[in-house]
Each structure stands twice: as structure tokens, then as C-alpha cells.
Amino acid sequence: MLSTDLRDNILVVRVEEKRIDASKAPAFKDEMTRCIDSGQNQIVLDLSYVDFVDSSGLGALVSCLKRLGPRGSLAVAGATGAVSRLFTLTRMDRVFVLHPNVDAAVEQLSA
Amino acid sequence: MLSTDLRDNILVVRVEEKRIDASKAPAFKDEMTRCIDSGQNQIVLDLSYVDFVDSSGLGALVSCLKRLGPRGSLAVAGATGAVSRLFTLTRMDRVFVLHPNVDAAVEQLSA
Amino acid sequence: MVSSISLSIDSDLDKVSLLARAVRALCEDLLGPDDQDAVELSLVEAINNVIKHGYHGERGKDVQVAVGLQADQVVIEVIDHAPPMPAQVLDKAPEDTFAFDEADLADIPEGGMGLALIRMNMDEVEYHSGDSENRLRMVKRIAPRSQ
């Protein structure tokens, strides 16, 4: 469900599913954990294809952040509509920096 | 569910519902019958707002045609998508002349 | 992969469009617009028949629709608990229904078109009636993407 791309030493992870819900969150978390455990510290998660995230999906994201630890960073790019509103509503926009798109996220992280 | 407009002595009847189905066909038939019984002979039925007709709706149309009798005419305008396919599939396009829009129908009837 | 969901209304013609809308939305990713139209029309005709003929227009009876979404086909089953439909009505060749003489006003059908439309719009149509329920099974095959 994820495709990855290395840009300026930043791992861009694109979610290729429309929904990150309770049925998909475990697989999402597993695949993300594999990326993190392979040593990547700076990750941009591209949610532009995703149109729905529920609390299981959001929880999986938080769990990835914890796995990454304080030295790593997990930025979110391309969240719109219901997905972006979920971040605001749960105040997770204070936890994950939201970028309009991958380019903007990569630019800011590599600055 | 109908709005009417007299143009060049032709009665243009516009259906203001999205669906002419079994729940709406009786009311449709009643209102049409009232138009016909008021003495109108040439009628253009504007279906441009309608996106679904079932066999009850189509049957109501046929019943109006029969009420109008052989001297009257009932043309259909603006049928698209599923509605226009229903006319073709049931060969009712041989019974009701289909026009792309009201103007074309009025023009041909008044010619 | 088989996904299935079931929907029900009580036998009220005003509610048929809700079923139609929900089922159409469920088929959206699998079928093109023409096939969605075909499924919607067949579903509506089948449910109207159950309400009008099976339950004789009586309200408060249940009408159920099971939707199975498979990789190669969409299966729609309409389930009711009314007296079954007479066996021969489904056997009539659908083409005959529309082989009327358009020049003869009296020959043009005002009714009796529903079952013919179902058979013309779906790839398979089967009717089973058991002890406690009737089940009209309608299948729409999914055209391969490459065509």
C-alpha cells in the first residue's frame, strides 16, 4: 500500500490506498515500521491520494512517530478535505507538520 | 411535479422531478391527463431535468399518448443518459419522437 | 475478493429510490455508467414488482437487497417474503414485449415491461422461491479493463 522514493536523503512515502482505516491501519503501520527500521530518519508521508483516515489510521501514524523517536521527523504532505480536517480536529496538526505537497515538505526539511 | 409553458400554441410540459418511477408515475399521469383534457393537442414533454425513468414512468407516458389519441402529438425533448437509453431499448423511440431540446421540438412541431 | 452488504426498506414505493442510490454508489468503482444504469433499472423494477405484486402495495413488509461485489461480477439479490411470483412470467422472451406495432396505438404496452427490462439489462437472472423467502438473483458481469 506504500510506494517510496528517496529525495535529498529524505524518504518520501506515498500511500497508494484511498482509505487508511481500521482494516488497513495494521498493514500501513507494518510497512511504515519497515521503512523506519531500515534507518530512515526524515520521512515525508504523501497523503494526496488518501481521502479518508479514521482514528485507527491516525493512531498508526502516531505510533510511527514514536518509533521514529525524538531525533527523527515525520512530515505529512498533501492532506486535504476530511483528512486535513481530522488533523486539525484532533490537534494532531501540532504533532505532524502539514505541507500542501511533497515538494514543499522536502524543501523545508532539507533547508 | 410539472410546469407548463405555451409556445406557438404548443404546450411545453417540463418535469421538475429527478425520477419518474413507480412512486411518482401516478401523479405524473394525473397532471399530464389534466393538461390533455384541457384541450391541448400538441405537447412537448421536457425531460432534461429527469435522470431516471422506470417502466411505470414509461407506461404512464404511453397512457398519456393513448389519451391524446391519434390526432394529438406527444414529443419528448432533452432525454439523455439512462432515460434516452430506456426509449431505445424498449423501442419506444419509434413511438415518441425524441428531440435534443425543447427549442428543436417546438420548431419541428410548428413547421 | 467478495464483499457483501445487505440493505432493506419496508415495502413503500417512496423508499425504492434510496435503495437505488445506495446500490449505485456501491457499484461505482466496478461498473461504468451504462452498467450502473442497467443495475439501477433492474433493481428498481425488481423491487417495484415485489411491492406491487408480491405484497399488493401493502406497507410495512420487508424488502431486502444483498449486494455482492466480486472481481468479475456484481451480484444483486432481491429477497422478499411474499407469495412467490408465478413461474412462467419470467420465461416469456423479453424481445416479444417490445415487438409491438407502433402504428397501432392500442398495441403499445403500458405495463408488463419490468421483467423484460431486467432480463435485457442483466447478464444472468434466476428466481428461487423457498419455504420462507423468494430470491431474485441478478448478475452483471464486469467488462475487463483492457476492452
Added chain:
Amino acid sequence: MVSSISLSIDSDLDKVSLLARAVRALCEDLLGPDDQDAVELSLVEAINNVIKHGYHGERGKDVQVAVGLQADQVVIEVIDHAPPMPAQVLDKAPEDTFAFDEADLADIPEGGMGLALIRMNMDEVEYHSGDSENRLRMVKRIAPRSQ
């Protein structure tokens, strides 16, 4: 006018998105996109809870959703036959759930957000559990057109 339709799946997380899609389509004419999102999220959270906590992930149990479309509100009821949810869990103030310290990684919640989201997204939330079933009733009011 009250229109109601009921939908059901068995307790399989893979099928929840079907319910979500069908219910969303049913609300389309009555609610704006943000309110449709709110209803969809609340519905999904409620059903996930039934499957995960009520049925402990066991498949083959039934989960039902009744949708009532009224002139001034949309009523969504999630009905199950699992052991009821503990009374106090719905009483927790939803704001508390998200009053975490974002500077403290350990304080950021990984779960326990579903009920809070439901209460923040719907106008009324009530839970009734009777002899044979539990019923979570969620209401979304329809904003008058003129506003």
C-alpha cells in the same frame, strides 16, 4: 417526511467502507461535504468499535445501520448484538482526549480517540442497550439553506 433504510454487514473490518460509501451517498442531497465527512467518520468509528470491542474481532456477527433522512436532520443508528459498551466510556469529555502535550511524545494518543471523534462530529449521541441489542443513535442536524 421521514425516509429510512437499513443496511447491514457482518463483523468484518474490510466491509466497513461499503457501509460508509452507501450511507454517504444517501446523505448526499441533504448534507454539505463537511457534514457528510462528519457522518462518515462517526459511522466508521462506531462500527469499528462494535467489531473490535463488542465482537472482539470475531467475524460473522451482524452489524446493522439504520439511516433516517428527515427534513431537518439525519439520524444514524448503529445496532449490534454484542455485550454492551461500559456506560462511563461515553461520558468522558471529548476535549480531554486531545488535550495532550505535543512536546511529550509519550503523551500523544495512539488510540482511544473514536468516541471523542463521534461526539465532536455529531450533534446528538445517545447509547441504549436493551435485552437483545445495543443501539448507538447519532444525529446530524441539517443547516437551514438560508444560512
